[in-house]
Structure formats: structure tokens, C-alpha cells
Amino acid sequence: MKILKIFIILFLATSFFELKSDEENDVLKNKILKNIRCLICQGQSVYDSESEFASSIKLIVDRKINEGLKEKQIYQFLREKYGNWVIFDPQLNKNTYVLWLLPLLLFLFGGAIMYKKTQKKNEK
Template sequence: MKFFLVFIISWFSIAYANEVQDRTNSITKNLRCLVCEGQSVYESNSDFAKDIKTFVSKKIKEKNTDEDIYEFLISKYGEEIILNPDFSNKFIFLWIAPILFFLIGIFFIFRRSDEIR
């Protein structure tokens, strides 16, 4: 009976540890390493990335939601901590500007070619 009880407790603790690790990996894959060039926290081995991984794991064990963790990290490090941020209206010009400049350039090319003829 004791063996069965120890087995059940061990199985649940391993399952919980795997769940914490999976959530930590999921969150850190979406976080940018602010020290490394173009790497996520999950991929990086820098001291910054190790600290963030430890922080995320600790917050998961404290029963914080993913959104709570993201909100805290954004408040501390800014939007640049998010590897693939959601589309924001404040950056719409950055998406539209290249197309707009291309169209203006085409307009001036055609206008110039009409003046030459």
C-alpha cells in the first residue's frame, strides 16, 4: 500500500513539474532576449535569459497566469521584450509607409516620363 501511495505522489509531482516546464518554455519562446541579437529567451544562454527563465518558472509555481507574467515583463522592460508583438494602431504608419512611398515614386516616374515625351 505504501509503495502504491509513493508511486501516485511521485507520478503527480512529475506531471506537475512537466506542466511547469512546458508553460515556462511556451512563455520564454515568445520573449526576446534583450542582450542577444535576434534570439528568444528560450534559445539564449545569457545571464539575462537565465534570470527571465527562473522568474517565469517561479511565477508559474505561484499560480500566476501567462497574461500576468507578460504584463509584468512588459511593464518592466517595455514592448520590446515581446518577440512577436500584436499589431498595434500606433505602428500602422510603419506598415503603410513603404507602400505609400512606392506609390509616390511610381507616380513621379510616370509624371517625369510624360514630361520627357
């Protein structure tokens, strides 16, 4: 009887860990799909799209997650196959410095202009 109880506890414990793993995979899959651009539907993520391209990408991402690939490895695979444009959040590299630094520069430049304007008003 004790052996039966041990088997039942082990069965329940392993099924709980499998469910947790499936939930983690679904969360990771959704996170990745929301960050991939649908090449058919302009400006729409694969997660939101119903196109054939989006359906095939969903299957590819699901298969890659089941193969044990990490998020960065999946993004790298998709970049190699479809180019950097397929990812909504591009990496920081020599081709994207302007993309990442331009908002900061514009913010600093605008702040400097506002500071000068307030200084001129205070002087008058």
C-alpha cells in the same frame, strides 16, 4: 498489510501527479521563454540565449510559474518591467493595429492587382 498497500498506492499516485505537473511547468516555461526577446542578443529568444539577462529572465519565469501565475500574467509582468518590445508576439492594441493589419492589406492589394492584370489579358 492492507494499510501498507494503500499507502504505497497513494505515494505512487501523488508522485505521478507531481511529475506530470513538473512536465507541464517545463512545457509552459519553454513556451514563454521562446516568446521573450533577449534584450542583449538582437533577434534571439531568451530560450536560445546564454547571456546574463537571459539567465535572469529564465529564473524569473521559473519563479513566477512556481508562484502559480498564468502565462498572460507573466507576459504582463515582463511588459510592465521591460516594455512591449520584450515579447516577440505583440498584443493587438491601438499601437499595433498597423503591425497586424498591414500584411492583410498588402495581401488584398496584391490580389487586386493580380486580378486586374489577368482581366486585362483576358480582354485582349
